[in-house]
Amino acid sequence: MWATSRPAPWHTSAVKRRRRSHHVSTLRRHDCAISGYWRRYASFDHAAKIAKQSVIGSLRPAAPSTPKWHLPRQWQGCRRAGLGAVSQPPYTAAEAETDGRYRHTKEPTAMAVVETERHGQILVVRMNRPERLNALNHELRSELAETWTAFRHDNELEVAIFTGAGRAFCAGEDMKESLQDGAPGGRRPAAADPFMTGDLEKPVIAAVNGFAMGGGFMLVERTDLRVASRGVVFEVSEAKRWLLGGYNHGHIANLPYPIAMEMALGFRFTSERFYEVGFINRLVEPDALMPTAMEMAAHLLTLPPASRVNTVHMMRQMRPTVGPDFERLATALHAHGAKSDLMESRSAFAEKRPPQFKGWDDPQDRYHLPQLDRTARHD
Secondary structure (H helix, E strand, C coil): CHHHCCCCHHHCHHHHHHHHHHHHHHHHHCCCCHHHHHHHCCCCHHHHHHHHHHHHCCCCCCCCCCCCEECCHHHHCCCCCCCCCCCCCCCCHHHHCCCCCCEECCCCCCCCCEEEEEECCEEEEEECCHHHCCCECHHHHHHHHHHHHHHHHCCCCCEEEEEECCCEEECCECHHHHHHHCCCCCCCCCCCCHHHHCCCCCCEEEEECCEEECHHHHHHHHCCEEEEECCCEEECCHHHHCCCCCCCHHHHCCCCHHHHHHHHCCCEEEHHHHHHHCCCCEEECHHHHHHHHHHHHHHHHCCCHHHHHHHHHHHHHCCCCCCHHHHHHHHHHHCCCCCHHHHHHHHHHHHCCCCCCCCCCCHHHHHCCCCCCCCCCCC
């Protein structure tokens, strides 16, 4: 009997139209204010759904250079759905500027390659070339030099946190700029960088948010304390770009010979591995990276200022260094091979192809390596 009975009245088209009309009239009666949706229409599923979608939905402007105001997609589609909603803003764009119902999409503006944030006595320094993985071009190097110089001489700042924007901390040398300049290594800033020269007396904490490769790894190496997100990749890239790998990094980090050798030959390390060998102080989830770095900075500020500065200075002086005889050998090895391979490695990287290395200008040079002069005496 139920199967042959008439459909329930709430399924009829007339009732559906009445229900739609009820929702639309209710929305119009309250001027469709998005800010009041959740408060006024919490009991109406349909109105709540529109409100939620209106908050997150908007159309893109036809041309980025011309600001354009838009109704949310759901309002523009209401007429097609038979709800009879208006399809144009009820007032001008100038009046709508302060109304949250309309989105204003502006043309992207140029951003600083180094961003800074002051948190009391703590300065956050953020490299900001995310589209290039924060690669070190001349502009970024120069801005960092200015930022670290200003930080050094600012008596109201005591601790810095160094990080990067996007999915990388720093990818190292900007290969494209090096190819344009026709020389490897990148142009150095005109002003000295106290962070790189070691003249910066204040402690710096690295908050490694992503890839730290080549020169980016060396920036991490310069810091005093290090926090890294899980899954971050590190690489000492010198063996791939020069005629001598990063022989000194594992030694400076006081790591065992096999690990130092692995680093020098350009193998990649994860943050988990570096935490295990003691290169990183804290290993955290990505959302805990900056809070953890801030906690470490806050601890440093609890110390007497002279104690903090003196202790950092003492610990830096005790770090292992490479002796002068080894430095001379390294200088000779940097010139031992085909110099054309330096630019070939960068060209292959930029063109995403396998490199075609020459090796040595004279193949016999392979068997005539520069030797360490152990007889030299130094004061």
